[in-house]
Amino acid sequence: MASAWRINKVTQELDNLRTGNTPISEGGRLATYRRALETGGASATRALELRLFSRIAFIRHIANALVLLGLVGTVVGFIIALGQVNAANASDVNAIGGIVGTLIEGMGVALYTTLVGSVLNLWLAANYQLLATGTANLAAALIDAGHA
Template structure:
């Protein structure tokens, strides 16, 4: 395999690992927060705890505005994972372009007619095409994996937002 393939694939994989680690951290944080909300006593320094402290004694209109702000904060913290997943596709496409550049760099129109030069040109062509195809495949597979992880994160975020706002509203109506 071409050295460029390994370099590009390593870069794509490192970006994937960063995104996956970030996703795992957010899933864990949402899980801890959701567990606190479901017990009715989230930690005061948690996102949910701060939201519930803000809505305590607030009017219904203020609670609605605070709920919108809470939704935005949580979804903003999740969106970065989607952006990293999209970057994986672009990195794979950059690898495709680099692979084609490598493939075409070995073709010399002036010497292509000589039989002794064809083998070297074909070898460079194959090497470049392998970089192009493998980096595209690497980016696409890791994009799919991170996107699935992202969807799980979004589900947890929606559950956290819903449970927290419902708890805030229940406390607001009785308080």
């Protein structure tokens, strides 16, 4: 949800810059950047880039955390799968059914958590790439407009 909101916000700001609908008198990023250029010079450009990219970095971190959570779920699934396996019961035909049921349940947990973590990571990584490209375009447009 946060990534969709950020993508929408960056897109709106880019559209406003391209169409000239960015009211300088009301403030906004362009007016703030122009004031910073007057006082800070070249460091204002770097500060603008840092501010813009710092607002999307958390999405990349969440995507990476999802992979780790998927791996943790895999370990938990293996613990569930092997938790009730007893080497002494392996030769008991009556106990095999319960052991196999537990193994299947644990492997299901392991595989589903890996799948969910991986799919969500891919989705957020794609969102982050869209945001990074849009943010770079926004920074370039603000820098160009600020120097114009």
